[in-house]
Amino acid sequence: MTIRAAAAEPLVHIQDFRMDFGDTSVIKDLSFDVAAGETFGFLGSNGCGKTTTLRALLGIYQPTAGTLHIDGKVFEPRDGARLGYLPEERGLYKKESVLDVMVYFGRLKGLTRNRARAWSRAYLERVDLAGKATTRVDKLSSGEQQKVQLGVTIMNEPTLLILDEPTKGFDPVNRRLLMDIIEDQKRSGATVIMVTHQMEEVERLCDRVILLKDGTARAYGTVAEVQEMFGGTVYRVAYSGTLPASSLYEATFNSEGHAELTPRAGAAETAVLRELLDAGVAVRSFTTARTSMDEIFIKIYGEQDNHVGGLR
Numbered sequence: 001m002t003i004r005a006a007a008a009e010p011l012v013h014i015q016d017f018r019m020d021f022g023d024t025s026v027i028k029d030l031s032f033d034v035a036a037g038e039t040f041g042f043l044g045s046n047g048c049g050k051t052t053t054l055r056a057l058l059g060i061y062q063p064t065a066g067t068l069h070i071d072g073k074v075f076e077p078r079d080g081a082r083l084g085y086l087p088e089e090r091g092l093y094k095k096e097s098v099l100d101v102m103v104y105f106g107r108l109k110g111l112t113r114n115r116a117r118a119w120s121r122a123y124l125e126r127v128d129l130a131g132k133a134t135t136r137v138d139k140l141s142s143g144e145q146q147k148v149q150l151g152v153t154i155m156n157e158p159t160l161l162i163l164d165e166p167t168k169g170f171d172p173v174n175r176r177l178l179m180d181i182i183e184d185q186k187r188s189g190a191t192v193i194m195v196t197h198q199m200e201e202v203e204r205l206c207d208r209v210i211l212l213k214d215g216t217a218r219a220y221g222t223v224a225e226v227q228e229m230f231g232g233t234v235y236r237v238a239y240s241g242t243l244p245a246s247s248l249y250e251a252t253f254n255s256e257g258h259a260e261l262t263p264r265a266g267a268a269e270t271a272v273l274r275e276l277l278d279a280g281v282a283v284r285s286f287t288t289a290r291t292s293m294d295e296i297f298i299k300i301y302g303e304q305d306n307h308v309g310g311l312r
């Protein structure tokens, strides 16, 4: 199968998905689509069922109920020629050299030996592992092994890339490098489904997102739509003095002299600023920003803490 959807058809279509393990219902009712060419963030707190959903989509788990389609049908491994899947649990042949492992997987994915070798060398150069091409995989650090695993995942230029926490455990420099590589895949037309807990990655890369909570979609849409839904615009103010009680905004205090003002009923920037100045507040800076995905994540998943009882 070439994984390619007709323009109007989503590439990935999940409808009324339910997944029970024994008496526990991990996914209760989940529906979403991923369009061809988009980068889609699949988000949610630990243990909420993201990996489970990907496994059901790829036929590793049998869903309890619902439809999970790639390119209009249930996925079968033999259809996966242009699928790249980076699973949460990584697995490479540890006793072989980095280059041998990469070439081996390249051959499995249909590349010629020469092409696989040339591609792997160029990739290792890019991820700063050129000097380790002949090193045994088990002598690499876990981050280095992950770089190799990502290389193996993308080396046949997949049209659908499913990445389960691709940057888990990376330092900020390497995380940025990996993001650049994923962004290149996106630019070259790949559809990317990405599980991540890094909200700055979401803001940088994702066209649309879904936030999974209690077995269903808590939010679903473009990043801007989700930001609008869970807070929209905020005003960040640095000041001296005391902020007046106001009907125009709700204040959250970040640190001494810094607050975030969430406008009520769309109160305009100028009205809020005027109120502060009229109350004698010395405003050092006043900026308009969208609620960050980090704040939205905490807002949605922090709610759980309020519902948990019994730990008194």
Ligand SMILES: Nc1ncnc2c1ncn2[C@@H]1O[C@H](COP(=O)(O)OP(=O)(O)OP(=O)(O)O)[C@@H](O)[C@H]1O
Residues within 6 Å of the ligand: 021, 026, 044, 045, 046, 047, 048, 049, 050, 051, 052, 053, 088
């Ligand atoms: N094969 C299985 N049998 C029983 N329970 C399972 C199985 N696979 C997953 N689960 C349970 O389903 C729940 C969701 O797990 P899953 O790995 O999908 O979460 P996740 O959202 O990917 O979490 P994380 O962000 O921590 O990786 C967990 O409670 C897990 O224990």
